[in-house]
Structure formats: C-alpha cells, structure tokens
Amino acid sequence: MPKREIRTTILTSSHTSTLSLVLSVLVLAALAGPCTGEAVLEEDDHSRLIINTTDSSQPVLVNGVDVQALHRTVTSIVSVVRAEGYSQPCAIGLDVAALLGHTCESHIAGGDTRPWTLAARFSNDGVDTWTWNDCNLWSNHQLVGLMRSSSDFKGTAWFGPTKDLLFIADTGEWIAYENALDKQPLSSLFTDVTIPCSSSCPVYSATQMNITDNPYRCDVKLYVNPDDGDLIKHEKTCGFAWSFGGLDGCPLDDVGGSGSFGPLSSSPTSERPALGFLGGNPSATFVELYVR
Numbered sequence: 001m002p003k004r005e006i007r008t009t010i011l012t013s014s015h016t017s018t019l020s021l022v023l024s025v026l027v028l029a030a031l032a033g034p035c036t037g038e039a040v041l042e043e044d045d046h047s048r049l050i051i052n053t054t055d056s057s058q059p060v061l062v063n064g065v066d067v068q069a070l071h072r073t074v075t076s077i078v079s080v081v082r083a084e085g086y087s088q089p090c091a092i093g094l095d096v097a098a099l100l101g102h103t104c105e106s107h108i109a110g111g112d113t114r115p116w117t118l119a120a121r122f123s124n125d126g127v128d129t130w131t132w133n134d135c136n137l138w139s140n141h142q143l144v145g146l147m148r149s150s151s152d153f154k155g156t157a158w159f160g161p162t163k164d165l166l167f168i169a170d171t172g173e174w175i176a177y178e179n180a181l182d183k184q185p186l187s188s189l190f191t192d193v194t195i196p197c198s199s200s201c202p203v204y205s206a207t208q209m210n211i212t213d214n215p216y217r218c219d220v221k222l223y224v225n226p227d228d229g230d231l232i233k234h235e236k237t238c239g240f241a242w243s244f245g246g247l248d249g250c251p252l253d254d255v256g257g258s259g260s261f262g263p264l265s266s267s268p269t270s271e272r273p274a275l276g277f278l279g280g281n282p283s284a285t286f287v288e289l290y291v292r
Contacts, residue, residue, distance in 0.1 A: 088116075088117035088157050088160050088161075088162070088291055088292050089102045089104075089117050089157065089160075090102060090104035090106070090116060090117040090292070091115060091117070091292050094106060094115060097115075097117065101147065102117055102147070102155075102157065103117075103118040103147050103148065104117060104118070105118070105166065105168065105290050108166065108168065108174055108176075109164075109166055109174070109178070111166075115292065116290035116291065116292050117157040117160075117290060117291055117292060118147060118155065118157060118288055118289075118290055119154070119155055119157040119158045119162075119186065119289050120144075120153055120154045120158060120288070120289040121145070121149075121150075121151070121154075121286055121287070121288045121289070122152065122262060122275060122276065122286060122287050122288075122289070123150055123151050123152050123153075123285060123286035124271075124273040124275065124284075124285055125150065125151040125152060125286070127151065127152060127271070128262075128269060128270055128271040129144060129145075129152035129262070129271060130239065130261050130262030130263055130271050131262060131263055131264075131268060131269055131270060131271050132236075132237070132238065132263040132264055132265050132267070132268040132269075133268045133269055135195055135238035135239070135263055137154065138186070138187075138190035138238060138239045139187050139188075139190040139191040140187065141159060141187060143155060143156070150170070150285060150286055151286075157291055158185070158186045158187060158291075159185050159186070159187050160185060160291070161183035161184065161185060162181050162183065162185060162186060162291040163179055163180070163181055163183055163292065164176065164177065164178045164179065164180065164181075164291065164292045165177040165178075165180050165181070165204070165222070165289065165290075165291060166289070166290040166291070166292075167276060167277060167287050167288070167290075168287065168288050168290065169275065169277075169278055169281075169284050169286070169287045169288075170284060170285050170286050170287075171212075171278070171281065171284045172210075173210060173211045173212060173277075173278065173284075174210050174211070175206050175208075175209040175211055175220060175277055176206065176207050176208040176209065177204040177205070177206055177207060177222050178207040178208070180204040180222070189202070189224065190224070190225070190238075190239070193224050193225045194225065195225045195236075195238045196226060196227035196236040196237070196238070196265075197224060197225040197226060197227065198227040201223065201224060201226065202223075202224040203222065203223055203224075204221065204222040205220075205221055205222075206220040206221070206222070211277060212281075214244075214278075214279050216244045216245055216246070216258070216279060217242065217243070217244055217277070217279055218243035218244060218250035218251045218252070219242075219243055219250075219251070220242070220277070221242070222240055222241075223240070223241045223243065223252070223255070223259075224239075224240065224241075225237070225238045225239065225241075226241050226255050227252070228253070228254060228255055228256065229243070229248070229250070229251050229252030229253050229254075229255060230246075230248035230253050230254065231248070234254075234266050235254035235255060235256040235257045235264055235265060235266050236255070236256055236264075236265040237255050237256035237259075237263045237264060237265070238260075238263045239260060239261050239262075239263055240260075240261060240276060240289075241255050241260040241261070242255075242276055242277045242279070243255065243259060244258035244259045244279050246258060256272060257272050257274060258279060258280070259274055259276060259277070259279060260272055260274055260276065261274070261275065261276050261287070262274075
C-alpha cells in the first residue's frame with residue numbers, strides 16, 4: 001500500500017474540539033485507502049477549523065461538516081427547484097423534504113413520479129380557525145398549527161409556486177385538480193379573487209378522484225370564494241368550496257354551510273364542519289390539501 005503522508009498544521013485557536021479534529025484527520029487517512037494525498041488542519045480567517053486536502057477525492061471539512069458534500073446537495077436542490085415542473089419540497093426529493101420537515105404523498109394521483117407536498121389541513125378539531133371573520137387566512141402569510149397532527153394546519157408550501165391540487169380526507173377519499181394553477185402560490189390566488197366572487201370566478205375541473213357518491217353534490221368542480229347560489233345569499237364563503245344543492249337546489253346552495261372548509265357568512269366566528277367535497281360526512285375528521 002503506498003505510503004500516505006499526513007501533515008497537520010494546528011494554529012492557535014479558541015476551539016476546544018481541536019483534538020477531535022486531529023483524530024478526524026487520522027480517520028480520514030485510514031478510510032481514504034491506497035492513494036497519495038495530504039490532510040492539513042488549519043484555521044481560517046473566521047476562526048473556523050478546516051481539514052483540507054490536496055487530494056480532490058477527499059472531503060473538505062469545516063468543524064466536522066463535509067462542505068463539499070453540502071455544496072453538492074444545495075446545488076442539486078437549487079437546480080431542481082429551478083427546473084420546469086418542480087415547485088414544492090417533495091418534488092425535489094422525499095429525503096430532502098423529510099430533512100426540511102415536510103410531509104409528502106407519493107402514492108396517489110401520480111405521486112410515485114411527482115410527489116405531493118402537504119400545504120394545509122382543514123379539521124373538525126373543535127377550534128374555529130377557518131372562519132368567515134378570518135378569510136384573510138387564505139391570502140396572508142400566517143402559518144397555522146403543526147404539520148404532523150390532525151388539527152388545522154397551514155404550512156410554507158402554501159406560498160410556493162403551485163400547479164396541481166390534491167385533497168385527501170381521513171376517510172380515504174380524495175380528489176385531484178391537475179394543471180389548475182399556473183405556478184401560482186395559493187396566497188396569490190386568494191388575493192386576486194374577490195370575496196365573495198360572483199362573476200368571472202376561477203373554477204377548476206377534477207382530473208382524478210376516488211370519492212363516495214353524494215346525492216346532494218351538484219358536481220365535482222372546485223370553486224374559489226363562491227357566493228351563495230340561492231336568492232337570499234346568506235351563506236357565502238371564502239376559500240376553496242364545492243357545490244351542493246339544498247332546499248333551493250343546485251348550484252352552490254348555501255355553499256358556506258354545505259361545501260366549504262369552514263367559513264360561513266351567517267356565522268362569522270364559527271367554523272362550519274362541512275369539510276369541502278365531503279359535504280358534511282359525519283365519519284370524516286379532516287381533509288388535507290397537497291400541492292405540487
């Protein structure tokens with residue numbers, strides 16, 4: 001085995017971990033295998049200890065962190081984010097998304113090739129979060145709740161460029177709207193649409209679904225800030241909603257109470273438990289919104 005020369009240059013430092021870094025140099029040499037190179041322990045201008053090497057195949061460490069590997073990872077993430085069709089953390093990679101604390105869906109509606117990122121949760125948890133008085137929650141940059149829970153939640157994916165929408169209920173039902181948006185953040189979408197919206201309103205057609213039939217559901221289109229469809233118009237809503245027919249029939253009859261995620265103009269401080277496309281299914285607890 002060719003001889004490896006190890007030269008350690010230890011400069012004056014306030015660090016107490018110098019010994020461990022010297023040991024790292026020795027470990028580096030031991031693991032490097034039969035190649036010739038030189039490892040140097042130095043201190044930079046910012047008092048950071050650096051293990052450098054003349055062998056390009058060996059790592060460069062800053063206080064024990066492989067900065068070359070970190071740089072490669074960051075470069076990869078940036079290049080993927082900038083690439084066409086990728087806009088959310090889970091689309092970059094499931095491992096990277098997990099490290100960043102995101103929840104992904106990789107089994108439904110093409111998620112195996114283009115994973116979905118959790119953006120929000122609408123829950124019948126007894127907390128009045130998604131209400132008529134707080135319609136600005138759909139357009140502002142406020143974060144809500146915990147991602148890994150069953151309670152109301154609104155995360156950072158809400159603010160990322162989005163094309164596709166996927167709603168998944170804890171009953172196992174789901175419905176997807178692909179190519180609905182043009183890489184537009186949800187916050188921007190709801191900023192641009194009036195409350196309530198009664199003309200030239202965005203309406204999206206479902207592309208894939210697995211839902212139970214509901215005789216009162218008028219269609220499976222997705223509406224944005226819809227107005228009440230009956231003459232009195234006392235149950236308006238904001239946010240995403242679906243059309244159901246009540247006493248006055250289709251479309252969008254009493255939409256705030258029948259097909260919204262909580263906001264109801266006639267009860268402005270309360271969250272209506274309709275859960276969107278489920279139309280008040282009593283066996284459901286929450287619906288999650290995933291984006292990509």
